[in-house]
Amino acid sequence: MTLIISWIGVDDKKDGKEISSIYIASDSRYTWGNAGKFDYGIKVFGSTKHPEIFGFCGDVLFPSTILGQIIPQIDNGILLNDDDNLNEKNNKVFDFIKxxxxxxxxxxxxNSFTILHASRFKKEFKLFKTSYDGNKGIKNEEITLPKESTRVFSGGSGKSEFDTNCQKWEDEKHNNYRTSRAVYHCLTETLKEIKDPRTGGLPQIVGLYRIENMRLFGIVEDAKKYIYGKQSTEDINSRSIEWRNENFERVNPDTLKILEGAQRQPS
Incomplete structure (x- = not known):
């Protein structure tokens, strides 16, 4: 059933605190009961033409199929309009899913699934959750975003282990308290030690910043590069996306060392 999380980064501006980024991340494992597993499954999605990102947990086939239909329609200007506000965009997405x-x-x-939809309009960010339960049906709701860097959602069969592990990073005495990198630290450590057999593989992440559209992040782990959980052994154009290590530091994909000018983060 997987693990899916979302978190936000908040900056101090002269007019007060403002959300500067939002991320959706997941593990990479698909399972078929006890029959088998596949650790290269795509669970996070995004538009390269509009500021919309998605992720899901629970049932695999329906959400992955629907998001595979939604993204091209967003990219080609079919489903959303440039002047749609955040609620209008999410209403259109929810109507399509429903x-x-x-x-x-x-x-x-x-029996169940959850689809997260994060969106930006001008400088405003919102996060929405569509959830389906075999007994209760489908519903859609907005997740309130605070004005501090923190996780804002966790779900799936790996949720309890992730939430338990996050307690140490949510201690005010921790070096990474109230930082977006703290949530990523918790995700990487949880996936390394996860007991839930339905959750596993490497993390995968998409994000939105104040400018541009979906950002796909490559993962550097043990001096190897991964995209959507799969090691990138092919001759790829690594510089076309951002790469992050387990400390969520920006990494040069050629040298696999911290990018020149990138800020080192405490672990």
């Missing part, structure tokens, strides 16, 4: 679900064969749908 109408698709109404025709989906229920015998092939898992």
């Amino acid at each position: 109408s698709s679900l109404s025709t989906y064969p229920k015998d092939f749908l898992g």
